[in-house]
Amino acid sequence: MPTISDEEIRKIIMPLMLSGAKMLDKHCPKCGSPLFEKDGRVFCPVCEHRKKQMAGEMKGVEERLMEKLTQLANSMPDDLDELEKHLRVMGLIIDLLERYRSLEGGE
Template identity: 25%
Template structure:
């Protein structure tokens, strides 16, 4: 068995042991069985989340929700990075630039959270 297949089998075994359910539905990309993990559909071969949609309108909604979630994760990560840089900074100009960057990131993150809440809640 190739290393990729070994990884796939290990992910399947780990998922099943942790309570995931193997479904009869297939991944639209690789045709492997989908798994339900914590209420979400996953293709363990592609190692990606799968979102089912019924029509074109749902495609837009699903993409928007997914994009906002990805944006939220990226922004949160950048806030951590800038905060760490800020804690190490000693030069006043560098501190000012990092503080401005942090402020912009936090405002954008807040907007992202509001949009996610508006769409999901």
């Protein structure tokens, strides 16, 4: 059952109505929000907002991973065993980053 929260109605739909976007008589099949039309474009404001929010959260993860990677790159141990572990972790982080980037590039 598709749902939108009261908060989404208050924060996304209400301001949109006030901004002069036209509320259509159709609903989004994914979340049940009314669809809007603005500048000739029909869209679901709730799904767009959710997508943006998710992209924002992923950006945060990416930034933290980059930070960690830089940290690791700046503190390579001399001991070879330790170095190997270090590099393995760096490899994992790079893999993750690549995966995040391909998720984001999906649009």
